[in-house]
Amino acid sequence: MIKGNTTVVVIAATLACWLAGCSVTSPIQPASSSKSAFDGAVFTGQTVTVSAGTPGSVAYRVFNQAGSGFVSIQSVRDDAEQRARDFCDRKGKAFESLTETTAVPPYVLGNFPRVEIVFDCVEHPASLSPSSADDPKYAKLVNLKRLLDTGVITQDEFNREKAKVLNEP
Numbered sequence: 001m002i003k004g005n006t007t008v009v010v011i012a013a014t015l016a017c018w019l020a021g022c023s024v025t026s027p028i029q030p031a032s033s034s035k036s037a038f039d040g041a042v043f044t045g046q047t048v049t050v051s052a053g054t055p056g057s058v059a060y061r062v063f064n065q066a067g068s069g070f071v072s073i074q075s076v077r078d079d080a081e082q083r084a085r086d087f088c089d090r091k092g093k094a095f096e097s098l099t100e101t102t103a104v105p106p107y108v109l110g111n112f113p114r115v116e117i118v119f120d121c122v123e124h125p126a127s128l129s130p131s132s133a134d135d136p137k138y139a140k141l142v143n144l145k146r147l148l149d150t151g152v153i154t155q156d157e158f159n160r161e162k163a164k165v166l167n168e169p
Contacts, residue, residue: 024065024114025079028087031059031118038101043111046155047101048145057120059098060087065114069107073149077102077115084119093121102149140165 026037038045053059064080081095088095101116141162148158 024067025083026063028060028062028083031061034061036061036101037063037065037114037116043103045101045103045114045116047099048148048158049099050097050141050145053098053120054096054122057096057122059118059120060084061116061118062087063114063116065103066107066112069109069112071113073102073113073115074146076113077117077149080115080117084117088119088121091121094124096120096122100145137165137168 038047062080062084064076064083066076077100081097084097085095097117097119099118103111103114107113144153144158144161144165147153148155153161
């Protein structure tokens, strides 16, 4: 009798997790010694370079995946970015995104919303001159990336606008 109740509880918990969009995460690891969760996947995703990085910094990899197709890609990204920020904060540094790979629709079994960010931890912007957080180019690139991720612009439009921003004086 107990075994039957346990099965019901497990099924109910699994269903609740599926409906709520419980996420799957992997530990943050150095990018040089870890494999991308998108490598070898049927749905490979789309990779965008955000920054060239800081010379001498170690790059890390963080991965988050929604537990269902009913979770927004933005919330999955926000969770991954927060994990990266917390990781860098523990080191007394700031998060800097290098590349981001995201799943592209349709979000079906095997291709739930997922995001992998390769990042490094750099000195806090307040100690840098000029601050990347105050850099208008950086802000424009971040906004363009969000427009791309929410489907407002296409990858081609993103690439054209990114090139314009990077070529600004």
